[in-house]
Structures are given as structure tokens and as C-alpha cells.
Amino acid sequence: MATTLPAAVTTAQTGPGRAEVLGQVARLADLEESAVEQMRAEALAAPTRGVVAYGEYQSGGWWTTALMNHSDSGDPHDVVIGDGRPQPTSLLEEMPATARFLDSLGLNFMYVRLARLEPHSYLWEHRDYAELWETDRHRLHIPLVTNPSAVLITAGARVHMAAGSLWRLTPSQAHGVCNTTGPDRLHLIADVYADDTYQALAARPHLRDGDAVDLPEMTSAERAGLLERAGQLAELGFTEAAEQTLLRAFYTYALPEGGAYDLITELHEARRADADVSRWRAAKAHLLARP
Template sequence: MLPTATVDDRVLLRQIACLERIDTHLLERLRHEAVTVPQEGEWVAEYAQYQSGGWSTLSLLNDSGEPADVKIKDCAPVETALLQRMPVTRKFLSSLGLRYMWVRLARLEPNSFLWEHRDYDELDELERHRLHVPLMTNSSAALVTGGAKIRLRPGRIWRLAPTHVHGACNLLGPDRYHLILDCYSDDRLVEATANEWLSDDDVVQLPVATQVELDRWYVKAQSLARLGYQQSAEKFLLRLFYERAVPEGLVYDMIASLYDSLDRPAEADQWRSNKTILLGLPQSEGQPA
């Protein structure tokens, strides 16, 4: 029995957990297909507002059969032309016996981020879960959720509750490749989650940001912005989410406040709007009246 994480065990386990292990030989074959079958020009960079750049996907199961159709929605999915060129992956997905909503292959390049966000807010109120199958990763790639940084190790199927605020990063590379399976809840999924676990060595608790640290980050970003490096200032503050445990949405508030201090109301309002969209907040919570 693997030890469970000591960092907010029960809360963190609701957000992220391991379900099953994958045979090493099978993992190597899945990885080979993911790296060699898609062509460079096929990858699609969707959800631009949610990322720094460097995150792209291709669909394996979706509503149209077109690999480049990657914006998820509720549907009874069909195989895409890409999946038909990936027989090992196709057989693996079938073997899991899950009721899929959408399946994508995702690539996160070095020095790339998925900013703090929630998913599924725009979808119907059906019970669904997101499974990650890491195929290729590195020690600088991690998921951040619940104030902790989790390295999603290959060789396991991971369950993520994306309705909780989370983000992802790949700091140094090489490229990170994951299979992302969005699934509807059914008896098979309940069975798969019955013995989920999270190991201590998968989890690094982020230190809680002090007010002194937050003030220091804000002043540094303000200096960058006043020198004309506004995008660098934004990214500097956005990266705070991956280095410190901070209250939900605080980095977006800091960026909006930064533009208020520069007397740039349009940019300040845009970041308040971004907070509403990315965190799935009611209009009144994330935007000015």
C-alpha cells in the first residue's frame, strides 16, 4: 500500500489522484505513437486566453471526426482520422471501457504554462471526470492544484477534478505529452476510482505567500510595466501561482490593480474579465458593475 499524501490529504485527493498503473511496454508503445504519428503542422493551439503559448492539442475522439476540432463539448464522440492512425492508442482507449465525452492528445512545450483556471463551466450539468495519461514528461513539469505542485508520473492513469482551480507548467522541457480523457460518470468509472491513491513523493506543498512577498512581487511587476514591459509584468505575476500558495484569483486581481496604478482602465477591466472567464465566476464576482 502506497503512503497517502500528508498535505491536506482528503481535500487534495478529491482534486487529483492515481487510479491505475499502465504496463511499461504498453506505455512505450503509446508514447511512440504520440510522438511520431501527429505531424508538426497538425497541432492546434486552442484556448489562447488560458495559456502562455506552447500548449496545443489534437482530438482522438470528438463530435466531428476531425483531429483539429479540439474545443470540447458534450457529445457522443466518434473516432478521428488521427486515432485511426494510432492502433495501439485506439486499442488502449477501448480497453478501458469508459464512456468518453472527448479524448485529446496534448503537448506542453518548454517554458509554457496553462494559467490558473477552472474547466467544464460552460458544459451541461452532468457528472464527468477528466483522466490524464502522462506519456512523456520531465521533472520541471507539474500540475498545480490545492496549493500543491504534483508531478504526474507516466505509467499511471490520473484523475483530475478540473472544476477545482488548477494550472500546469513545463519549465525546462522537453515537451510534455499527455492523453486527456474527458469521461461521463458510469459504473466503470466508479469502479476505476474505488481504490485511488496519491503518494507523498508525488506532492510538493507550495509555501504560503506572505504579504511581504506579495508586495515584493507587485513592486517588481510595476517596475517592469513602467519600463514598457507590460507582458513581462503580467507573466511575472501569473507565475506566482506556480511558486506560492495564494488565494484563488489573487494573481488576476494583482494584474488588474497594476493597470489601475498605471491609469490604464481598459487593461484593468480586461484582466477582471479574464478572471471571470478563467475561474468560471458569476459576472458580479469577477467584473466591475
């Protein structure tokens, strides 16, 4: 098995890593600029934006398209992730540079997709792989189009996955994503099984200065003010807006795990809205289920 990086990848410079987030997100390698440019051009020229899936995880605005999946028809709109040996979809067959790059990695893929996050869109705090915990797997991100407001939130920090690098995410840990101002964030995402080739690729995880920025703790006054604003929205009948106001606190403050969901529960307890309390307790349990 290969123990070195493929020709399309060069080792990145090691930076001063952050222990508190390094286990959850890290750069693995720098990519050749020409390879990224070719894949970016193919992704932007794709004839479909994809489909909106996993609606319970998002505010809307997150679109995915499969490049390798388990559909016998090769349908790129079949985006429900599962275990198995994937096949190229009809979309990947139209993206030769991307196909060559994926092949050059020599990895054991589980699923490969394009993921687009529109401006003013959020993936709420969640865990992935809860139903697939039995096999050692990892998630790789190749940012193709991004902007400074498109960030990952994990371990109380804000991380911008810059273009030009191959990144590893540990999605079984609680995390969320937002793109607050735009333009679109477009990533190539590959879920892979652990093997010797992956271990060689992932041998030098690191972060550079500025990759991760600590979020501030929420003060008691800020917490009270946030709940008051949400309560006012709910009293006016804008319940969903009230809930999303509290959900977005996850992207502003270093909350304890599930803290945004607890704020929503507290909001509805004060309103004596028992059905909403039960709904959000169930949502927290589902979205943050541990493998």
C-alpha cells in the same frame, strides 16, 4: 458493465493520500509499461503537433490534437470540447495500440486528445466544464512524456503526474499547469461520463509520497517586491511581461483562488490603467467561472 480494471491496467499500491488535494487530483491505477511505451511511440510519431486552442488560458506552447471528437470529417484539428458521443479521428486510426488501450477501458468517452506542453509554457489558473456542468463527467490523464518541471498546481500544492499511472483530475476545480524547463510534456487526456465502469476504475484514488508538495505562502515583503518588479516592467513599456511575472506567482506560492489575477488588477490600479483593470477583472471571472 465491467467492474474490474482492464487487462492493460493493474491496481496501484495505495500510498498516504493528501486530503487537501486528493479530491482534485489522484492516481487511479498503474499501467503496464509495455502499453505506455506503445502509446508513447505512436504519439511521438504523430504527423502533427496539433493546434493552439483556448488561447486565453495559456502563455502559448500548449498544443492539442483530437483522437476522438464530434467532427463528421474525423479532423484531428477540431479540438473544441463538447458533449456528445465522439468518433475516432483520422489520427487515432493511425494509432492502433492507443485505440486498443482506449477500447479496453470500456468507458463512455466524451472527448479524447493528445496535449503537448512545450518548455517555458503555462496554462494559467482556470476552471474547465463551466459551460458543461449539467452532466457528471471526469477527466483522465495518461502521461506519456513528462519531466519533473512539468507540474499541476491545485489547492496550494504542486503535483507531478508521473508516467506509468492513470490519473484523475477534477477540472471543475481551479488549477494550472506549467512546464518550466522541458522537454515537452505529452499527455493522453480522456474526458469521460460517469457510469459503473468509471466508478470501478476510480474506486481507489490515492497519492504517493512526493506526488504533492505544498507551496509556500507569499510574505508581505515578497508580495511588495513582486509588484515592484512588475511595475518597473510596465513603466518600461513591457506590460505583457509585467502581467506574466504576476501570473507565474501562482506556480510559486500558495495564493488564494484568483490571487494572481488580483495582483495584476492591483498593478494596473496603481498605474491608473482603467481599461487594463477592467480587462483583468473580466479575465478572472471568465477563467474561474464556477459550474
